Amino acid sequence: MEKNILIIEDDKDIREGVKILLEGEGYSVEEASNGADGLKKLTSHTNLVILDIMMPGISGLKTCEEIRKISYVPILFLTAKSKESDKLIGFMAGADDYLIKPFSYTELFARVRSLLRRHQVYDREILQIQKEEWIEIHQIRINSSKNIVFQQGNEIQLTEIEYKILLLLIQYPTKIFSLQNLYESIWEEPFISTSANTIMVHIRNLRTKIEENPQKPKIIQTVWGKGYRLG
Known part of the structure; x- marks a missing residue:
């Protein structure tokens, strides 16, 4: 089944570069240049969110908190901050993993695959036919x-x-x-x-x-x- 990834990143070059690479691996990718747009594009079919922390308007941390109010979707933070305290703040906001900029695409793929592997898609419409x-x-x-x-x-x-x-x-x-x-x-x-x-x-x-x-x-x-x- 095709996996759907939402990239929320204000840097156009990073956003488009990541999209091209992920699509080359067979993923379906949706783009958003800011938190507000990203929240609008998040759907029940989104399997993973790649989210930049430092963005104008709604920050990545606030966007993450808003996502967590409505979804369990895995969130991978992209951050230029490497301090342990910054990472902990990201986890407290609800992130599942983080990647420090600049990053290699090999590491990105590894994080994406790991998060998608751990993630289970929950479809409430078929709960009645699933063994509970x-x-x-x-x-x-x-x-x-x-x-x-x-x-x-x-x-x-x-x-x-x-x-x-x-x-x-x-x-x-x-x-x-x-x-x-x-x-x-x-x-x-x-x-x-x-x-x-x-x-x-x-x-x-x-x-x-x-x-x-x-x-x-x-x-x-x-x-x-x-x-x-x-x-």
């Missing part, structure tokens, strides 16, 4: 095959990464997951030292959505010196 498997614990009801999660009867929106982390912890409620366990299970890539901050940001975002008091988490607990486990 639910797990319930701590007043959380999570579908084990689709990113659908309820807490105390209310549906909560998680990014794909947040969903995968929560599902993994719930499926193995007695296991303590080290940072390396989590990263290599979720991202399906080798763990490196900087990956630790990536995981912690996603855990923090997840806690704000499911914990009654994120500062004193009861559902996702930290086992100091070892990792995380389900409370």
Whole structure:
């Protein structure tokens, strides 16, 4: 099935260059030169968003936050900022991955393929004919095959990464997951030292959505010196 990618980038040369290369790999590509236009062009058929952080008007961070209000689509940030704090801000806004400018197209392809591989397309029109498997614990009801999660009867929106982390912890409620366990299970890539901050940001975002008091988490607990486990 053809994958649809939306590029939101104000630099015309970068935008068109990326489009040509992705189309050469068989992807269908839609372009937007700013955040407002990108939000209009985002549809339920969009499989991936490549989003520049530094844009006039609506910033990439704000655009990402707006996308997250309506969609679980994977978001790959393009950024000229390489500080770890800048990357963490991007993850907190809801990004799934980032790529620092200037980047090689080989690395771009690798990130795109990785995100698309992890992403599952959820079509609510065919939910009735799909096999649904639910797990319930701590007043959380999570579908084990689709990113659908309820807490105390209310549906909560998680990014794909947040969903995968929560599902993994719930499926193995007695296991303590080290940072390396989590990263290599979720991202399906080798763990490196900087990956630790990536995981912690996603855990923090997840806690704000499911914990009654994120500062004193009861559902996702930290086992100091070892990792995380389900409370």
